[in-house]
Amino acid sequence: xxxxxxxxxxxxxSTLSCISPRFSAAESAQNxxxxxxxxxxxxxxxxxxxxxxxxxxxxxxxxxxxxxxxxIGEADVNHTIDDTDASxxxxxxQDGKTRQCIVSCLVRTADRSVAATSLASSKKxxxxxxxxxFLQPSQHxxxxxxxxxxxxxxTKGAHTPLEKAxxxxxxxxxxxxxxxxxxxxxxxxxxxxxxxGNLGGKCADISSLFxxxxxxxGIPAREVFGIRAAESKLFKSLGKGGGDVTRAQHCRAxxxxxxxxxxxxxxxxxxxxxxxxxxxxxxxKIAALRAKLFGYWEMNWVAFxxxxxxxxxxxxxxxxxxxxxxxxxxxxxxxxxxxVPDQFIYRIAAEExxx
Numbered sequence: 001x002x003x004x005x006x007x008x009x010x011x012x013x014s015t016l017s018c019i020s021p022r023f024s025a026a027e028s029a030q031n032x033x034x035x036x037x038x039x040x041x042x043x044x045x046x047x048x049x050x051x052x053x054x055x056x057x058x059x060x061x062x063x064x065x066x067x068x069x070x071x072i073g074e075a076d077v078n079h080t081i082d083d084t085d086a087s088x089x090x091x092x093x094q095d096g097k098t099r100q101c102i103v104s105c106l107v108r109t110a111d112r113s114v115a116a117t118s119l120a121s122s123k124k125x126x127x128x129x130x131x132x133x134f135l136q137p138s139q140h141x142x143x144x145x146x147x148x149x150x151x152x153x154x155t156k157g158a159h160t161p162l163e164k165a166x167x168x169x170x171x172x173x174x175x176x177x178x179x180x181x182x183x184x185x186x187x188x189x190x191x192x193x194x195x196x197g198n199l200g201g202k203c204a205d206i207s208s209l210f211x212x213x214x215x216x217x218g219i220p221a222r223e224v225f226g227i228r229a230a231e232s233k234l235f236k237s238l239g240k241g242g243g244d245v246t247r248a249q250h251c252r253a254x255x256x257x258x259x260x261x262x263x264x265x266x267x268x269x270x271x272x273x274x275x276x277x278x279x280x281x282x283x284x285k286i287a288a289l290r291a292k293l294f295g296y297w298e299m300n301w302v303a304f305x306x307x308x309x310x311x312x313x314x315x316x317x318x319x320x321x322x323x324x325x326x327x328x329x330x331x332x333x334x335x336x337x338x339x340v341p342d343q344f345i346y347r348i349a350a351e352e353x354x355x
Contacts, residue, residue, distance in 0.1 A: 032065075033352060034108045035229045037245075037302060039089075039327060040347040041073075043099035047331040049092065050099050053312050055225070055304040055324045056080065056087040057105065063112040064303055066105065073101025081313055084130075086305035086324055090314065106353075109229075109299035112264050119162055119295070125259045127220065134220035134256065138309040140187070140322060141208060143216045146194045151216035161219050165255045168213045169265055169294050174281075175199050176206045178271040184339040185251050187322060188223065188308075203268035204323070207253040210267055220256035222306040225249070225325035229350040230300035234289060237276035238269050239300055245350045246341050249325045250301055264297040302350075 039054050052075075057066040066087070071078050075091035078101070093099050127135075137143040154171035158164040179200035186201040188208030193199055199209065207223050214221035228248040232239030240248045250269075254262045270290045273279065279286050304325060311319035317333040326338040327346045336344045 032108045032110045033230065033299065034106060034354075035302060036104060036106055036351045036353060037227070037229065038102060038104040038349045038351075040349070041099075041101050041103070041327065041329075042345040043093075043329055043336070044331065044345075045099060048095045049333075050329065050331050051314070051316065052089075052091045052101075052327065052329045053316070053324065054089040054103055054327050056089055057107040057226075057302050057304060058082075058087045060303060063110050063297075063299060065108045067107070069103065069105045071101065071103050073103075074098045075101060083307070083310075083313070085307035085310055088305075088312070088324060090312075092314075107229075107302050109302065111299050112297040114260075114263050114295040119257060119260060119263065127256070127258060131220050131256050134222045135215055135218065137215070139320070140189055140309055141212045141215065142191050143212065145191070147191060147212050148216045150194055151213040154213055155217050161257060164217045165214060165219055165221075165257070165263070165265075166294060168210060168217065168219075169267055172206060172210045172213070172267045173270050173290055176201070176209060176267065176271055178202060178206070178268070178275040180275065185249050185325065188251075203249075203251040203272070204325075206268035206271060207251045207266075210253045210255075210265065214255050222254060223308060223323070224252045224254060224303050224306050225323050226252070226301050226303040227325075227348065227350070228300060229302050230352050232298060232300050234292075234298055235273045235277055237273055238298070240350060243349050243351060244347065246346070246348045248348075248350075251323075251325065252297060252301075252303075263295055265295070266293040266297060269293060 041052060043050050056069060059066045069080050069089060074097060075093050076097060078091040081088055081090055089103050091101060155164040155167045158167040176199040182202045185203045186205035188204040190209050190212040211221040211223055227245055228240040228250050230240060252266045254264050256262055270293055273289055274281055274286055308323055309320050312321060317330055318335050328338055329336045338344060
């Protein structure tokens with residue numbers, strides 16, 4: 001495929017209509033929003049081999065439903081991989097093959113809200129085995145040393161898991177800040193952040209800080225990586241800007257409460273609103289947002305996965321990778337710069353469809 005043909009092909013891809021939604025008819029349409037998410041990829045032709053991995057949405061009971069994925073291109077291999085922690089699209093090319101493609105999918109979301117009263121009445125039950133793994137340390141989320149010491153300090157006076165989770169959320173909101181100089185969404189390297197005494201960063205940093213302190217306190221927690229797909233009803237800064245969402249990635253967090261399930265939180269968006277709306281932390285508007293985002297996600301955002309420090313399939317040269325929130329590619333085993341879309345090359349578009 002020649003470059004001029006790809007330009008026409010990309011324009012056509014933004015209005016793909018061949019994907020038919022296969023969602024549950026039992027769900028009420030008025031509470032759900034449907035998005036078409038499209039990746040437009042144009043990797044350089046140099047090198048003997050190229051591999052590409054793209055994060056895809058996963059279905060999550062009650063608040064997100066993902067449907068069929070559509071591929072247009074000329075890769076030697078292309079398929080969807082659905083692991084426990086992440087779904088993603090993989091394509092590979094040999095020398096001389098056109099390395100341009102469009103991968104599109106439909107996803108439907110509903111705002112996710114957990115009432116404080118239901119949390120307070122949660123019963124004590126054993127943790128499921130698939131939840132217990134989110135109490136474990138990882139390369140970027142150690143649970144000893146300064147992380148454990150900080151968790152103990154943040155949860156002083158808190159006794160129940162809910163009280164501790166709330167105390168950690170408040171501590172993170174109070175002590176972190178959004179640093180606009182941080183590249184991408186940050187690295188989520190919480191040990192380094194705490195050791196340097198610099199709790200500035202972006203969403204992956206702030207969400208990972210919550211996750212690490214929660215796990216160190218005996219509360220299962222995990223990051224959830226995704227992308228903003230529509231404008232926000234809360235604050236302008238918490239939504240996408242236009243149809244192009246190439247740089248709209250956003251990482252949130254959730255913790256597990258026995259007897260209830262996973263509870264959504266988003267301390268990073270509190271700090272984002274403080275910075276970008278130019279409001280003080282004690283401003284009534286921020287105070288209201290702060291209270292709301294403990295137990296709430298506005299689903300103008302599409303969730304990809306909670307995979308952290310994990311290995312891509314087929315084998316990637318850089319395994320394990322930190323997280324899969326951006327397109328990831330390797331040319332002859334050398335990773336492309338995923339935070340510089342114009343060099344990679346990729347573009348991501350999101351379109352909200354009529355109900």
